[in-house]
Amino acid sequence: MGGTAGILCCQRGNSARLASSFTYVRAWCGIVYVAFVVDVHSRAIVGWSASANKRATLVLDPRDMALWRRNAMSRASSTRPAR
Numbered sequence: 001m002g003g004t005a006g007i008l009c010c011q012r013g014n015s016a017r018l019a020s021s022f023t024y025v026r027a028w029c030g031i032v033y034v035a036f037v038v039d040v041h042s043r044a045i046v047g048w049s050a051s052a053n054k055r056a057t058l059v060l061d062p063r064d065m066a067l068w069r070r071n072a073m074s075r076a077s078s079t080r081p082a083r
Contacts, residue, residue, distance in 0.1 A: 017039070017041060018040065018066055019037070019038050020035065020038070020047075020059065020062065021038075022034060022035035022036070022058065022059060029052075030052060032052060033050065033051050033054050034050045035049050035062050036049075036062055037062045037063055037065070037066040046065070046066040046069050046070070047061070047062035047063060047067075048065070049062045049065075
């Protein structure tokens with residue numbers, strides 16, 4: 001069985017709203033903690049991380065992944081030629 005800690009934060013900017021949460025899952029090797037960031041508009045997971053411990057990087061890595069993805073997508077859309 002697992003549990004959830006609920007929504008940790010919502011961030012708004014560049015017309016995107018992100019929600020983040022973390023939970024745990026019991027596995028044969030022990031407890032695995034999972035953190036993820038969801039784009040509220042598209043309902044896509046845009047960042048995630050899994051770890052055997054609850055260190056700060058567990059929740060910071062998915063946030064950084066989501067922000068990197070958003071920046072990469074905006075750069076890609078701004079470099080496409082106009083049709």
